[in-house]
Amino acid sequence: MTDTLEKPATAVHEHRWSRRLVLWATVLTLANVLADLVIGSPMMVLPQLLEHFDTDQAAWLSASALLAGAIWSPLLAKSADLHGKRRMLVVTLLLACAGGVVCLLAPNLLIFLAGRFLQGAAFAAVFLSVTLVRQICAPGVAMAVVGLVTSGSSVVGIVEPFLMKPLVDAVGFRGVFAVAAVFAGLAALCVRAVLPESPVRGGGRIDVRGALLLGGGLGAVLAWTTLGGEHGRFSGGMLTLLAAGVVALAAWAFLSFRVAEPVIDLRALSRPILLTLLALVLAAGSFRGILQLTGLIAQIPPGLGLGYGLGHGESIDVLLAAPNVGIVVGGTLAGRLAGRYGPALPLLGGIALGAAATFTMLAGVSSLPLAVGCGAVVGMAAGAIGASGYNLATSLEAPERQGTTAGLVSVVLALGSVVFTFAGGEILRATEIPGRSAAGAPVSTATGVQLYVVTAGVLFLLAALPATFLARRAGRR
Structure with a gap:
């Protein structure tokens, strides 16, 4: 028997495999492919990015979306519980689409990194897909679908280098971000048109301050871990970044015990x-x-x-x-x-x-x-x-x-x-x-x-x- 505290959803749509469920799983896998594209594809054009923006900050270019994903996740996760999983998945995909467009048109490194920050919202697509599946399918079927949507996107990792290389050769590094933007927009339309909304909603409000402290603290600590090798892990700037992250996380933990509805209730x-x-x-x-x-x-x-x-x-x-x-x-x-x-x-x-x-x-x-x-x-x-x-x-x-x-x-x-x-x-x-x-x-x-x-x-x-x-x-x- 499954060890669970979960109550059945009030409007489960699918209790067994059907054509409709296969379509849902396909659309959600499509949405999760975007996360792989956002994180991985720019690595294929890293030398061109360094040359175009005349910078040696390879670590920032490669890790920026992942760090942004850590910042976005607490806010998007709590919002999904309050406002619906499908709605927030669509918002996530649209943010990633906008980020791809910004990266595509970015005239300088600062604006490019702002685009990567928006693209980092795609990091949330996986867990939003999981929770949506858990609430629109019966538990036994939902677990099988979760296995598909969390791993099926890895198929892209097999063929992506072969598909992207001709595009990059033809149009340059911007082709990667054009594909990511189009992909995100298409996925958002499919999610909105095909999938039902989650039937379960939480109450209360979003602790925005707590979400920013948690996300910012995680982003700063991960930035120190990821970028320290290039910038000097114990340099003044990196140590300041680490200290800021630790202080932010400590402040979030302290506040989570004092507010009525923290972004993550440790209790x-x-x-x-x-x-x-x-x-x-x-x-x-x-x-x-x-x-x-x-x-x-x-x-x-x-x-x-x-x-x-x-x-x-x-x-x-x-x-x-x-x-x-x-x-x-x-x-x-x-x-x-x-x-x-x-x-x-x-x-x-x-x-x-x-x-x-x-x-x-x-x-x-x-x-x-x-x-x-x-x-x-x-x-x-x-x-x-x-x-x-x-x-x-x-x-x-x-x-x-x-x-x-x-x-x-x-x-x-x-x-x-x-x-x-x-x-x-x-x-x-x-x-x-x-x-x-x-x-x-x-x-x-x-x-x-x-x-x-x-x-x-x-x-x-x-x-x-x-x-x-x-x-x-x-x-x-």
């Missing part, structure tokens, strides 16, 4: 929800770290005699495609299993699968076939963890607060990914071999690479502890 977060978030932040760091490592070692030839290496860079495409295939398979399968057995068990299964593949990667760092296989399995784990995390957290929450909780899941997943990316980079940087490089980048010792993999594996094992408790609790119920 209402039950022990199972906190354990779910803990498992997700650890697991997200693990699988994101392994996917990053495979991209790095793919550019190191085995002939350098380092004890690891997968090629001269020609292996990058297959190494990046394999995890995306795995994400689709893992997320879809986890959603189906959650509909029958509850989401806690697939979450634990995904974490166990990720741990096994990560420790196998100790041998895969020097074997391309094994690395591809490990990447695919880690991708399956990532898909299962993401889908199960959303399903579990929202099933443990009352319907009128599911938007806020799903938004918190998105922020936690991003936080885990960013923090371990930083920590893993520090491990590799601390073990660099002086005077050695490959593909223009410094290389680390085999010991550093192995330590990186072991650290990711240990995080998976730590994530399994709260996941095991949740699975046992669900089994008892």
